[in-house]
Amino acid sequence: MTMRSLISSLTQQEDINFLLTNRIPRAALTNFMGWFSKIEQPWVRDLSIACWRLFSDLDLSEAKKTEFSSLHDCFTRELRPGLRPFDPDPSVLASPSDGIVGAFGAIADTELFQIKGAPYSLLDLVGDPALVEAHRNGRFITLRLTSSMYHRFHAPHDGHIDQVTSISGDTWNVNPIALKRVERLFCKNERAVIRMRSGADEALTLVPVAAILVASIRLHFLDLVINTRRQKPAVYPCDTTVSKGEELGWFEHGSTIIILTSGRFAFGDDIREGLRVRAGQALMRRLD
Structure with missing residues (x-):
């Protein structure tokens, strides 16, 4: 058995996986990773990327550059131009990122699910009663980014x-x-709530959710890095028009993006839990 196979076997055992990735000082380890990943020392960089490959299916063949200054530089890598074309149909809501489809479906009044049988409320997620009303009986889809995936996310629609x-x-x-x-x-996790209106002037909300080892969420259009531990939500008004496919920001490790729409969108027939999607791929279509 290879080292990768052994590691994969161990981490697929639920009790061990949960212990290794949750029953540890999560915040301290995440803050440490934020510092460590930015060390620009060749042997630190090379050893870190080599270890990363042991734990994942990391593939750098699509990266825009072949040399990285640090682990962080590799995490947040750009891709070569043209590798993630966004569906040009104006009625299509595209995937904002690479990811694996998790729970999705209709929002039952104001309730959605993280997995089957595990509900949570819109208000608990977004903290804004006006947004709750905008998405009442709407649609939601959850995209999980693994550590080896392309970590940048984009506008899923003009808006x-x-x-x-x-x-x-x-x-x-x-x-x-x-x-x-x-x-x-x-x-419960640190997150950003990005409040948008689509080109059809309908509510469209993206919720990037941080996770262990995610040292920050970077938002380009605000020149903002979200990585603090505030007691109260911090609100940042903005006035930014974006085009479908425009880069909005990045995670500094794998995580999750939840997309919320109105009830006037329907999922594509091919969308299912566990499906791997790429940024730009059609997720939903607006109903006329």
Whole structure:
């Protein structure tokens, strides 16, 4: 058995996986990773990337550059131009990132699910009663980014961003094992709530959720890095028009993006839990 096979076998055992990725000083380890990943020392960089490869299916063949200054530089890598074309159909809501489809479906009044049988409320997630009303009986889809994936995320539709709310919280792992064991996990983790209006002037909200080892969420359009532990949400008004496919920011490790829409969107026939999608791929279509 190879080292990668042994590691994979161990981490697929739920009790061991949960212990290794959650029953540790999550915040301290996450802050450490934020510092460590930015060390620009060749042997630190090379050893870190080599270890990363042991634990994942890391593939750097799509990266825009072949040499990285640090582990952080590799995490947040750009791709070569043209590798993530966004569906040009104006009725299509595209995936903002690479990811694995988790729970998705209709929002039952104001309730959605992190996995089957594990509900949470819109208000607990976004903290804004007006947004809750905008998405009541709407649609939601959860995309999980693994550590080896492309970590940048983009506008899923033409639209306008008018506010971002930074909500402090924990850094639980967001893998399926943790989602089965930690109630309302997404509502407990640090996250950003990006309030948009689509080109059709309908509510469209993105909620990037941080997780263990995610030292920060970077938002380009505000020149903002969300990585603090505030007691209260911090609200950042903005006035930014974005085009479908425009880069909005990045995670500094794998995590999750939750997309909320109105009820006038329907999912594509091919969308299912466990499906791997790429940024730009069609997720939903607006109903006429």
